[in-house]
Amino acid sequence: MLLRKLEITDTQNVFDHWLSDDRVTDNRVNAAHKSVAETYDRIDKILSKYNDLDFCYWGIELKNSDELIGEIDLYDFDSSTDNCQVSYSLGYNWWNRGYGTEALKAVVEFGFKYMEYTQNIGST
Template identity: 30%
Template sequence: MDRFPIIETERLILKEVSFEDANDMFKYLSDKDVVKHMGLEPYESPDDVLGEIRWYKSILEEGTGIRWGITQKNSGAVIGSCGFLNMRPRHYRAEVGFELSKSYWGQGIAGEALKAVIKFGFQYFELERIEALIEPANLSSQRLVEKQGFKREGLLRHYEYTCGKFDDLYMYSIIKGDLKLI
């Protein structure tokens, strides 16, 4: 990939985040309701967010993922992120993750971003399978991926250890052939 790909949708521009976006990102990454299902404690300062941005850059450099900042066309402020992690090109699969500032919940923004990222993954990265790992209590994310065509495959018991506890996660997936838009 020569340049970071920009994805444009009807209302959004998905772009590479930079260190200058730390203040925007701090607004939602410091919100306990936004991060509670991400296995993170709320960030305490914009400086803490720099580590998150460094992680985005490292997964891109390593070829194990890519994360886009979600911005509205009319503002340019980063209001969330969406992208791939744990990419396994040899197996044509990746995991998708996303989060969105609480003030934008319920407006279809996360779904619009997720749909564009899924389409990009199947077309550009030639993925065959995209997975989403979601905590059982995170009903809104479960509904979001189900609306995009993901199927729940099962429960992974004590799959992650985050914030001092073991977390069960539902495994969801969508296969390239599940989509009619490609």
């Protein structure tokens, strides 16, 4: 598995693999997308934030197949406590295979090493 920036060409995969799936979005704040246009707008918004220094958002991709299976991000950075939150979504076909755990470990390490967050990172 590897983490990478999303691209506008990922829109259909993001829609198909997790954002249109009620099983996945049941655990998210927002409801399942009903159209690819909704997903396109979301990806476009994400892309516009990649230049922000505190924007930490990655697609989760399988190394052996280059298949995009999910997303993970760090957010709600609190400089007074050096804490932040993490959120991730995986397509239903990849649940219970350890991909979420592997991605979570990678972004927590990133937060500690590169963003210097040294206290608890909460999960939602």
